[in-house]
Amino acid sequence: xLELYDGALDVSAIFDKWYKEESKxxxxxxxxxxxxxxDEDSIDGLSFxxxxxxxxxxxxxxxxxxxxxxxxxxxxxxxxxxLLHESSYIAAVFxxxxxxxxxxxxxxxxxxxxxxxxxxxxxxxGKRVYASERSTAIKGSGLLA
Amino acid sequence: xxxxEFLGPISKxxxxxxxxxxxxxxxxxxxxxxxxEWLETCAVAVNDTLVSSLDVKLQNGxxxxxxxxxxxx
Numbered sequence: 001x002l003e004l005y006d007g008a009l010d011v012s013a014i015f016d017k018w019y020k021e022e023s024k025x026x027x028x029x030x031x032x033x034x035x036x037x038x039d040e041d042s043i044d045g046l047s048f049x050x051x052x053x054x055x056x057x058x059x060x061x062x063x064x065x066x067x068x069x070x071x072x073x074x075x076x077x078x079x080x081x082x083l084l085h086e087s088s089y090i091a092a093v094f095x096x097x098x099x100x101x102x103x104x105x106x107x108x109x110x111x112x113x114x115x116x117x118x119x120x121x122x123x124x125x126g127k128r129v130y131a132s133e134r135s136t137a138i139k140g141s142g143l144l145a
Numbered sequence: 146x147x148x149x150e151f152l153g154p155i156s157k158x159x160x161x162x163x164x165x166x167x168x169x170x171x172x173x174x175x176x177x178x179x180x181x182e183w184l185e186t187c188a189v190a191v192n193d194t195l196v197s198s199l200d201v202k203l204q205n206g207x208x209x210x211x212x213x214x215x216x217x218x
Contacts, residue, residue: 035218049153051212053193077217089218109218118217119153130154135214138188140197144171144211145184 001074002059004050008086014076015090022072022094029098031105035089037082044123045083046131051117058116062108071095073108081123115139148208149174155183155213167191167199170209180211187211 003014011034022030037046059075066073071093078088091109095101115138120131146161149170157179164170167189174180190210191201203209 048217050217051152051210054190054195054210054212057193112217114215116215116217117152117212118215119213120216120218121154131216132154132214135216137186137214138195138212140195141188141212141214142185143189143197143199144167144174144187 001063001072002056003074003076004052004079005076006080007078008082009076009078009088009090011087011090018074018092025094027072027094027096029095029101030092031095031098031101032090032092033105033109034087036087037084039084041122042124043084045081045086046088047081047121047123047128048078048088049119049121050077050079054117062111066093066095066104069095069100069104071100071104073104075112077118083123146205147203148206150208150210151180151183152210153213153215155180155187155211164203166203167196167201167209170203171199183211183213187213 062073074092076090082088091105093101093104093108114136121128122131147164149160149162151157162170162173174184189196190212192208
């Protein structure tokens with residue numbers, strides 16, 4: 001349930017799809033997180049590169065972890081350009097009871113930020129500039145230094 | 146030959162190198178002015194699996210990827 005889209009996410013359509021997919025699965029809680037592009041630092045938007053093979057294995061490990069709590073995770077992310085006030089990221093946890101999902105969405109999004117192989121660029125003055133100061137080195141970095 | 150690919154913002158085409166382990170790759174990349182500044186902050190994957198040791202043996206056709214700092218969402 002890892003979904004990648006070119007450009008901005010259609011939040012309503014993805015919510016509707018995920019809700020329908022699980023509407024008869026007997027999950028008592030559906031906790032989503034939606035990330036949108038804020039108007040700041042005079043940017044026109046953000047742009048993303050995604051390395052799919054490692055993103056998939058990272059996500060599959062999370063799916064296994066969620067399964068241990070009888071939960072599931074879903075995630076959608078953009079590739080390429082996303083403009084101001086549009087969404088580039090949606091994550092959700094479905095679980096039988098709310099506590100598991102509330103805690104897992106926090107852990108999942110934080111680990112996503114620190115580990116998912118996605119690179120962000122500011123779109124500004126017609127240029128695509130790597131957001132190096134907001135980026136985090138993946139755990140274990142520097143092996144070749 | 147070992148294929149070395151540079152992901153995300155490292156604007157460098159894939160290289161083909163002769164190497165038998167990651168130590169060899171490290172030595173070669175430290176000599177490369179475009180790449181050496183990235184080494185401190187890059188994670189390393191061999192055939193799309195992240196690795197944490199330089200002792201990983203490499204075989205002909207293996208792919209080594211350098212992953213610079215990330216920021217999804």
